[in-house]
Amino acid sequence: MRQGRWRPLLKIAALAVVAACAACSRAPQQPASSDASPAAQPAASSRDVAASPPLVAAARAQIGVTRLYDPAYVRLSYPGGDVAADRGVCTDVVIRALRTQGLDLQQAVHEDMRANFAAYPSNWRASAADRNIDHRRVPNLRRWFERQAWSLPVSDRAADYRPGDLVTWDLGRGVPHIGIVSDRKSYRGRPLILHNIARGTQEDDLLFDYTITGHYRPKLDRGTANVAR
Template identity: 40%
Template sequence: MIWRRRSSLVVSYNSTPRRGLTPMTLLVLIFAVGIGFVWYQVFSPLFDDPRDWAERERAFRGSIHEILKGSSASPTNATNLNPWPGEMSVAQRTMVSRADAEMARGVRLSVRYHSMNYPWGDLPGHLAASADLIIRCLRSVGLDLQQMIHHDRNNHPDRYPLHLWSSRKADKSIDHRRLPNLHAFIRHFAESKSVLSDSAEKRSAFQPGDLVFWTPGGGGAHPGLAGMVLDRRDDRGYPLILTVTNEDGWVSDYHPIHDWPVTGHYRIDPDNLLERFLEENPSAELLPPGS
């Protein structure tokens, strides 16, 4: 009797069909996967080295840009490029380092008016237009364009396209941020370089720290976008630039110099630029940071 009971129990157990996952179990699994995905995408980067995170973000944005725009370059082209750049100066390294810091910060586009202190005033660090990125990079080598453009604009107003704005009155919060003013200043005091990039030699003439101005869409008497050349280039040999565009909405470093028509290319030597500025503005008193 005992043996038969055990057999019946065994038969009864084996004959019971296995039940599948219940809807509640599926919901729990989906929820767990979702939590894991959110953790990986949002919270895990907080524990990464910021430079590693910025590099991954840079590679991701660059790949998206190439997919959307298309590229005719073959993967082997990069190995045939001439060495570039050469040994960089201290000023070049400093400006490129500041550009990388702007990238790591994830600066967002802002073109509205911001009231700011003077001198060395700035809008909130997470916001910028393309002119603000240039201003920040040049401040890293001791040049405060807020002060310099203010003095030069007052002393030499004929250099600046003041007719573009309804008021010709000086405004320390916005004059240096207006791209036509910034371009007028850089064009006068920096070293002008070729705007052409239709050969490997001409492309290599764009050096890290150089400032570039463009007219997106073509036409126009004044540039609509500015950027700074970085120490890296794409697989076709075009140097990449730091800028922020209306289309991107965020600071970027994956646009090559020829993405828009180049209307200005300038080299910055901080000491020479400052010396020339003071020669033409001898009454200008430039205050140090924290003044």
């Protein structure tokens, strides 16, 4: 997808993410309903899912299921809590995919934040960990990934990004975004990204369209114990 087509979506995404941050400071609410169904890609076939790396397959399986971008604050069950499967934000793509691989980011981030609250960003002026929203915020995920030694150098070479890697961006004016590197490539030879920017889970060509702020490679084979530093 050419970058020009992303400009309207960038505006929508920026407003939605800002709304998500604002919603977290208000009283919890249920997700807003929507009568309009954004255009969604067809659900991935079982053949496509089986042929891809597990994390990529888990993210791709969300296409056609998660159809809405909804940043509403929601009270979640714990552990393993999730918003309705048909909606979510960019972080929910990652949370759901990693959960299929045995890592519950809700519990992992919450436990680490309770024990090491000062180590995490204070963007939201929170005074304590919140298991309903902390793991759904990109800055918190970035800090948790760093504390697990998942960080890799940010590069402008497509070959440095492997299927299943996690990438974060600044969409402009400090608006964060996160996605999973796919095993498919665009006509430009760039890895596609599995993400939710405004239309539900999609697989798009945007790796180098925005400023990359983080590159991470999950080490799921080494366990999911929090790192105390």
